[in-house]
Amino acid sequence: MSAETTTEAPPPSPPANSAMGMPGFSPPNRALATIAIAMAMFMQVLDITIANVSLPTIAGNLGASANQAVWVITSFAVSNAIALPLTGYMVRRFGELRLFVWATLAFAIASLLCGLANSMGTLVAARALQGFVAGPMYPLAQALMISIYPPQKRGQAIALLAMVTVVAPIAGPILGGWITDNYSWEWIFFINVPIGIFVSMMVARQMKGRPERLDKPRMDYVGLATLILGVGALQILLDLGNDEDWFHSTRIVVLAIVAAISLVVFVIWELTDKDPIVDLRLFRHRNFTAGTVAMVVAYAAFFSVGILVPLWLQRNLGYTAIWAGFATAPIGILPVLLTPFVGLYAARFDLRVVASLAFVAMALTSFMRADFNLDVDFRTIAEVQLFQGLGVALFFMPVLTILLSDLEPHEIAAGSGLATFVRSLGGSFAASLTTWAWTQRGTVHHAHLTEHIAATDPAMLETVSRIGGGDLQRGAAMLDYQIANQAAQIGFNEIFHLLGIIFLVVIAFVWFAKPPFAAKPGGGAAASGGH
Structure with missing residues (x-):
């Protein structure tokens, strides 16, 4: 799903029975159809990240803890991952166009329910629904976009969607922060309602009459x-x-x-x-296994960064939601600039080297954050985010290419879907474990920092009273806040030290793969569209 961006890779392969090979269909207005499909993709990817900077505000307004606020992210991610394996079945049963229109409309309704939620339980349930109906939107947007362009222009269509998936997570934290600070957190969900209605109506109108192949699959x-x-x-x-x-x-x-x-x-x-819903037999392929493990572990660590940094900025450094967004947004600058070049030139190099460079960059930025303190300035935070963007730009395409490289042509779409599924689950599980670990380490360090403070020591009582301006109780509260803040900072540093080690360990998994990494003949568009 964030204020650090969780920049997505290019969209996954189109569903198996995609109509992209059906000649002769063209919408009445291709520009309007393109804009509507791109808006749907932007809206869906945006919602992965838009809520992250608002978590402290949401938790405060709904009377929830910081750990509980993370459910807003994990509920979306888990239900989204569960919906992915169902996409192929639903496409064959209902058709790409109908499923896309229904899913987009349902996304708008779920967004409305999120904004109307008056308790954390209701919000989490609405976010789970939102994540589930968002599952088919991602691959179907690519399938529909490809089907309305002639073969010679399909590369441009895919590039447009890839750019949307890079830009949307950058806009998410800034837009989410601005809305939260100037209006209220509910509007980060309400803005989806008119967009979703417009997109569903426009796509239904523009794509009416598009040929579909329906089936009754098992x-x-x-x-x-x-x-x-x-x-x-x-x-x-x-x-x-x-x-x-x-x-x-x-x-x-x-x-x-x-x-x-x-x-x-x-x-x-x-x-x-x-006919399994998730084809686990794909793990018999060496490169698929090595690449998928690298993808899942690295993405889980990357997702953890995206959760922790905006929470830390607001809870410990006192940033507002929008400034947390500004501080973390630079992570998207280099991916926007470099992704087209990575796509064009990365295959000329050993992709294991390219992926290793990505993980080294991510490890270095994690170690840099492990040295942060409560006095770190905005520029330093933003520069580290910018540097991590180099890792993001080099991460997805090489690892995806590696994991798809030894699959048979008919397995590529399933392999892309399975990798996306486990990657999404890895990110969701990591979000819960990371926030739990941060809370635990903060508690441990708070105990260590206070164990030598004697409540009956006259010198200590005098110091506490001075801190509180003569009010002992107020001074004690202020001192405890300072200690808790410092304890949380130490915990934050420890977690980022561990994340840096994890990124370095992932390099070993990449090198278990064996070249060549070129897609096998016959893979078609599936090979180029995975994410």
């Missing part, structure tokens, strides 16, 4: 049920764990058992079913 109900149950239980466990004291809670134990059993059944079923 649904893997056992795979779907165990996937939802297993992933859902695991995410709830991660979100509630800190508040419920982990495995001292019966609820957490039950969730752990449900998640473990469901996921074991899911894996066994998907490996043995003839």
Whole structure:
């Protein structure tokens, strides 16, 4: 889903029965159709990041903790990931155009429900619905866009969508911060309503009469049920764990058992079913396995950065939402400038080297943040964000190409979808674990910093009184706030030191892959469109 941008890679492969090969269709106004599809993509990707800078405000207004506020991000990400494997089935059942129009309209309705939410539980449920209906929008936007352009211009259409997916996360934190500071957080969701209605009506009108191939495919109900149950239980466990004291809670134990059993059944079923909803047999390919592991671990660490930095800026440095957005937005500058060149020239080099450079850049920026203190200035924060953008620009395309390189042509679309699915789950799980770890380390360091403070020491009492301007109680509160802030900073530094190590470890996974990394003949558009 953020105020650090979680810059997306280019869109995933079109659904298997994409109509892009159907000649003869052209909308009445191709420019209007293009604008509407691009707006839908922009709106969907924007919502991955727009809420991040607003989390402290949302938590305060709804009476929730910082950990609970992260559910706004994780609920969207998990349900979005679960919807991805269903996209192929729904396309074959309902058609690309109808599904896209319905999903876009449902996204607008879910956004309205998010804005109207008066409790954290209601908001999380609405965000989960929003994430689920957003799942099909991403690949379908590419399929529809390709179908309205002649073959010689399809590359331009894909490039346009790729640019939208890079620009939207940059705009998200700035727009979200500006809306939160000048209006109220609800409007970060309300703005989707008119856009969603306009896009759905315009696409339906412009694409009317577009040929569709419908089918009645078999649904893997056992795979779907165990996937939802297993992933859902695991995410709830991660979100509630800190508040419920982990495995001292019966609820957490039950969730752990449900998640473990469901996921074991899911894996066994998907490996043995003839038409699985998630084709786990793709992991028999060496490059796919190495590339997917690298993608998931690196993206999880990257997503953690996107959650922690805006929270830290507002909670510990006192930034407003919009200034947190400005401070983190530079991460998108280099991806916007360099992505076209990476796409053109990266294949001339060993892609393992390119990916390694990306992870080194991300590791270095993490180590830089590990040295931050409470006096760090805006320029330093923004420069580190800018430098991390180099890693982002070099990250997605090489790793995606590596993981798709040894798949058979008919497996490429499924491989792209599976990599996107596990990557999304990795980001969601990382968001919960990172915020939990930050809270825990802050608590530990707060205890260490206060263990030598004696409440009965006359010198200490005099110091506390002086801090409070003669008011002992006020001084004690101010001192505790300063200690808590410092403890949180130490925890922040520790986590970023660990994230830096993780980025370096990921390099080893990339080098398990073996060249050549060129797509196999016959992959078609699927090879070029994955994300």
